[in-house]
Amino acid sequence: MLRSFLRAIALIVILHGTTTKATTFDITFIGTPPDAQANAAVEHAADIWAGILVSDVPIKVRVAWFPLGAGTLGITFPNGRKDFISAPVAATWYATALANSITGSELNPGENDIDVFLNNDEINIDWYTGLDGNPGGGQHDLVSVALHELGHGLGFVGLAKKIGTEGSLGL
Ligand SMILES: [Zn+2]
Numbered sequence: 001m002l003r004s005f006l007r008a009i010a011l012i013v014i015l016h017g018t019t020t021k022a023t024t025f026d027i028t029f030i031g032t033p034p035d036a037q038a039n040a041a042v043e044h045a046a047d048i049w050a051g052i053l054v055s056d057v058p059i060k061v062r063v064a065w066f067p068l069g070a071g072t073l074g075i076t077f078p079n080g081r082k083d084f085i086s087a088p089v090a091a092t093w094y095a096t097a098l099a100n101s102i103t104g105s106e107l108n109p110g111e112n113d114i115d116v117f118l119n120n121d122e123i124n125i126d127w128y129t130g131l132d133g134n135p136g137g138g139q140h141d142l143v144s145v146a147l148h149e150l151g152h153g154l155g156f157v158g159l160a161k162k163i164g165t166e167g168s169l170g171l
Pocket of ligand 1: 148152
């Protein structure tokens with residue numbers, strides 16, 4: 001009795017000690033990262049999302065380190081799909097990663113689901129690339145920023161704009 005109880009406890013410990021990913025991110029990096037840790041910090045952010053999201057289809061991300069000047073940390077474009085088979089709502093754009101997840105198949109072979117641009121302008125941006133969420137004064141925590149940018153790529157995005165005196169929603 002005690003032995004089977006201990007075996008059950010051991011199994012629970014093993015299960016809780018194992019990190020199971022609910023989905024997979026395939027990230028391609030281009031450009032020059034600000035330091036040797038930077039891409040690992042972006043991968044760490046993707047791993048956090050991967051532990052939360054459930055999708056059978058790997059999420060393809062291209063991360064480009066690019067000089068974006070002062071005042072911009074990153075920009076992200078979620079590529080979109082609409083009117084795919086089994087789309088829940090007609091004539092409605094879905095972030096591609098979400099559309100792929102809904103259909104359970106890759107709707108866009110050869111295309112990124114998410115394009116992320118991160119600023120490698122070292123004069124204007126002081127990145128903290130550690131994984132412990134502990135940036136110094138004036139530093140920007142790359143894991144946090146990458147979490148935010150990947151969120152846009154997954155569909156957490158606003159598409160409102162204003163040109164002159166006319167506002168619009170959508171594309
Ligand atoms: Zn944002």
